[in-house]
Amino acid sequence: MNSHIKAVDINNVWKFFNLGGTVLVEGKHGDDIDVMPASWSMPIDYNKLGVVLDSTHYTRKLIEKEGYFLLALPTVKIVKELMYLGSNSKNDVDDKVEQSGLKFFNIEGCDFPLPEGCVAWAVCKVLKEPHNEKTYDLFIGEVVAGYADDRIFNDKGEPTFETAGEELSILPNFGGAYFYSLGKRVSVPGY
Ligand SMILES: Cc1cc2nc3c(=O)[nH]c(=O)nc-3n(C[C@H](O)[C@H](O)[C@H](O)COP(=O)(O)O)c2cc1C
Secondary structure, eight states, X not given: OOTXXXXXXXXXXXXXXXXXXXXXXXXXXXXXXEEEEESOEEEEETTEEEEEOOTTOHXXXXXXXXXXXXXXXXXXXXXXXXXXHHHOOXXXXXXXXXHHTOOEEOOTTOSSOEESSEEEEEEEEEOOOHHHHHHHOEEEEEEEEEEEEXXXXXXXXXXXXXXXXXXXXXXXXXXXXXXXXXXXXXOOTTO
């Protein structure tokens, strides 16, 4: 395992997913694993994250069976893999994840393999809200474990993208393959 990846305080995890970046959503049931990108994800409390998962997606079916999902925060490094995962469904392509080229690593105590090329990961337990899931495709997860790359996030969960280099930038998305990498930090005098 990469020595930069550290378990983090669950109550800091929302900061990683408050950056407007695309996320990777991982579902798993037994040996069956699927990963898809999602632009529509957001923190909704210190220890809760929301994500929109269309009812046709294979990843969602695994999450519904398992009751857990993993969110990861991908970087510029894996934008090609991300676009493959978001343009192909495991409903049609059985070995979609292998074909994408996405690599994984394992961390002790975590059942989900963590995608490489990301800078933060959160294991979430689905808080069942059938109305939201059916009507808005909105899934809410309680964070039960969080991990982050200490080259990007310090102990308080504060990022340092300005010194990390473009490859480690997350990926704000404006539809399809329209991404940005992060620019400079804006400091506000007096705050
Ligand atoms: C950049 C990007 C962002 C996406 N955001 C979402 C999203 O927020 N919610 C969603 O349901 N699908 C989203 N998609 C579409 C799914 O990722 C895509 O349909 C994927 O192939 C589903 O795979 P699966 O059926 O194997 O789960 C996005 C796709 C891309 C490329």
